[in-house]
Amino acid sequence: MKIIGITMWQLDLPLTRPYWLPGGLLKFEKLDSTFVRVDTDADVSGWGESCPWGNTYLPAHGPGVRAGIATLAPSLLGQDPRSLEAINRTMDTALPGHLYVKSAIDMACWDILGKVTGMPLWQLLGGTEANSVAVNSSITAGTSDEMIALIRDAYSEGYRTHSAEVGGSDPVADIARIQSIEAALKPDEKVTYDVNRAWLPAVAIQVLNNVSVRGWIEQPCETLQQCAQVAQRIIQPIMLDECLHTFEDHLLAWRLGACEGVKVKPNRMGGLTKARQIRDFGVSVGWQMHFADLGGSALADTAAIHLASSTPAANRLASWLCHHHLAVDPVPGQGARNIDGFAAPPTAPGLGVEPDVAALGIPASVFHKGRRHDP
Structure with a gap:
């Protein structure tokens, strides 16, 4: 099994009410989330999401997630997503640090592993x-x-x-x-x-x-x-x-x-x-x-x-x-x-959550072997 494509979507997630951190110094009204789908040559796909809690909370932000995934994608295409440790070593070599960038990819690979083994992530x-x-x-x-x-x-x-x-x-x-x-x-x-x-x-x-x-x-x-x-x-x-x-x-x-x-x-x-x-x-x-x-x-x-x-x-x-x-x-x-x-976690194989691609809108970027497409 090999990764043949990585697609990511950007989605704003507004909060129902503004959220303040101590002292009233940090106020959040919406989150910038990145959804990722990893596709394989076995017609099995996995999903992940990376959503830092605003850009003033920790050294992580939505545009950084997407820029980092664009950097990682070429090294991941052609890899076996079921080999989780190898996937993580590949990401750490291609982009040292920036852990928040890698989480959505790792999550999607776990989702794939669960689906092909018939086991839920728990x-x-x-x-x-x-x-x-x-x-x-x-x-x-x-x-x-x-x-x-x-x-x-x-x-x-x-x-x-x-x-x-x-x-x-x-x-x-x-x-x-x-x-x-x-x-x-x-x-x-x-x-x-x-x-x-x-x-x-x-x-x-x-x-x-x-x-x-x-x-x-x-x-x-x-x-x-x-x-x-x-x-x-x-x-x-x-x-x-x-x-x-x-x-x-x-x-x-x-x-x-x-x-x-x-x-x-x-x-x-x-x-x-x-x-x-x-x-x-x-x-x-x-x-x-x-x-x-x-x-x-x-x-x-x-x-x-x-x-x-x-x-x-x-x-x-x-x-x-x-x-x-x-x-x-x-x-x-x-x-x-x-x-x-x-x-309670789902009992279906993998993550147990399958986003509606149509509801996510137009992808921010699509990566395939040898090419990248930005709508």
Whole structure:
């Protein structure tokens, strides 16, 4: 089996409401997503999606995804998509770094492997059944009353775990906000407080030693070393996110004792192949892990839910579904969806999501052996 074509589409995904990160510094109103289809000479195709969460969040952006795929395509044509490690080595040789570019290609190759073996991705990734995964809400930064109202709305939709954006330049205000949210929680719910790198170490230590929470603290500071400094001086469990990209980053986090858990996001790590390696490492060292992608439709969400479902329950935290925040649905009714606070991966072979090509519109680029076509 050989890859004979790669087609990509650009799609704007508007959010149902603007999303603010801590401090009101980063505001997002739509996402720029890239859908990819990898075609083979066996008449089997696979789908992937790469959707960075805006261009100001991390060093990743939609135009960069498409430029990177254009760079990679010539080296991938003629390769066997089922040889996942070889595909990843080819991509890393042709374009060092730029992991977010490679995730859609890697995802599409996993989809092909599942289809030709007749196995869903959760099974290929080590699962024994399509386990449902708890999902968490995502609560944008705001006043205490605004955030509590959003938590109550999410609770009515089945969410029992929430991720709430906090952090800013006023430690007293952050302490009051966290205390107000904790006081408003029902007995069966908990919150991960996502600081998104907003605090300096001194502020993080000051805030976290003055609050009592039943959930996690996520990415309190910018760097891994700063987060490790905080972790040694607080009692709450730390989850790391934005400072972790490669396997080496995760290994260093473990050596520093910087966290008790991590967010595993295939798009940030280069795809499911490398995310699985990190997942397996996390299981071996006793981490708990949250699985989600950086952004995107139910297609990207479903790939992450396959990985979460195949992870031992003791190591698996609630996942996040980006498509819950979108005003459009390019794969309506398909993939992992929130049903009373849980999402299950499809049982069909491969990814289990098949976009309607007509609904995606005109391709941004089409690559075939020896030529490229840009509409």
